[in-house]
Amino acid sequence: MLSFIHTLIKYTLGYKSSSKDESDEINSVIARIENAYEEETRKGERSNKDTSYKRGIITLITTDYLVVDEFYVCDVANISVNNLKVGDKVCYSLLMERDNHEEKHKIKIISVINESWGDAENSEVDIVKPQTLTRCIVGKVMERKNRLLVVEPNNITVNLNKVESEFIPVIGDWLQLETEVEIDEVSYNLNGEILEIKKIQPLRSRLDVGTVTSFDLTKEIGVIGKDTVFNKRICESGYIPCVGDKVISDSIESDQGFYTWRSLTVVPVLQVSFT
Template sequence: MWSYITSIFGYFFKLQEDEGREKLLIEELIDLKLELEREEFHNQNIENKVQESSQQSECFQRTGFVTHCGESYILIDGSFYFDTSACSFNLNVNDKILYLGYNNSNEELVIVRILQNEGIGWENEDDSEEQRFDVINHIIVGIVDCREDRNVFIQGGDLKFNLDDVQGTFIPIAGDWLEMQCSIQKNDEKLTDINMTQVLQVTHFRPLRTKIKSGTVTEWSGKVGIIDNQIYFDSSTFIETFIPQVGAKIKYLRLIFNAMGLPQPKIGTVEEFQGQERPIILITTVRSTESLIQQDIKYTLGFVNSPKRLNVAITRAQISMILFCNPHLLSTDSLWNEVIMNAVNNNRYMGCYFPIEEK
């Protein structure tokens, strides 16, 4: 009788416990959904404000003279202050320099960076040069090098920003990938060749959660175009068989390299690399479903039971080859099994468990 009573109590209490967990899970999901909606709304508002405020702005490249050198700053032409903590140039008094700057909303001169040190000059030389550029909004991708107090430094140049001057949803640390909304110096001659030296100001940042992004083609001239009104690209960005159209929804990886100022990688099938070499080759063998292997073999698809494709794939790298695969599936092919075992035996294997014994 006692066991019967306890079982009934156990049943009802367990039921209540499950209901409580279910209710808690629903509440957590609702909170998460609201947080994501707030973040998306917050980001959209920021981007709209940025576009409105920067649309008609101008910047310039101008020559000047270093008139004073401090411990981590210089004065240009006797009155313009510039922080040299992230500057890569060795600057001395009387050096003639070329700098990038703009006038802010208060018509105050803001010097962004030193572009060139032309060496010793004379202050009384009447040869000050200036070239003006339009300002556009663009997304730059970068990796946080370090953070000192509220200042965030980005790898690969002198780009930095203060957390008090930008809009963001978190505090970044070293190693974080950031997608940064920036005001950019527009260069009509190299519209799609944008790098960090053209950044005037970081206005907003958020974490880059994926290297594959999606967007909408908003402009396309046949040679150059714009995605989401803020990412410029040219025809070399896409695979040869793709023709962009205005309004098309696309996913892109190569534009990440554009945004980081890196050269475009070649992306294609193994056959496209026949007779070519590259310093570093990344191979993905695509399949991870055993039921499709026989279909691949029948129609000569994929990598299993295809020694010629394997030979081309693993002989293209000059320095390093990185293979992404399902080892349990790929090792059913005796040749690929030797490739995988070679990596295992030389401590070059990383990932899921794979038996050491050769198959």
């Protein structure tokens, strides 16, 4: 990647030799790109997750959730069995998520147990685990509320605190979601229930050299070429864009009105104010 950037900058600046001063300048630009990229990127440690299958007794039922063994809370959306009542013995899957701050759990009711338990009351259940597969879903960000995204189609909610991502999406961005889905007899075309969203990344990205064609100092919004929009906050620290500047832009596909790309990083190569 760095060798590509090196070649791109040399081509843009019209270098014909490889003197030490020129190499130093190229390396300096590369370092600025890396620093700007690190400022935009927010990486979190992925949670350590374990799934087990257990038995339990329903001890409370409300309109929105039920409680198993007076401890595990199960949302209505994760209940696949009808007509449950307090005292029913059930099989359930237990997903434990551990990170540096806390331990969370999520359960899903799989079935009701009618037979006698014997001595297996606290043992793990010997049942067939649901079939799962990794599926990539393409969608566009339609809403964003703090760290929550709503992606269409299918009204998928993405919690940025729980997924791996190398950038912060905004409304209009086209994404590729790496998900784990459950496949059962009612799943069509491998479209199962989404159990987990593991990673999000841009649908398409590009790194190229362009010219700043407009910049609104008040709104701090600018355009590179004809199709790439950027915000001043993603520019290299201290850089104030001017029309005519040559810049390197790391951008992703995004529906931003008249523009189809959104820049994540902008680093100046040649500034008109210094020529």
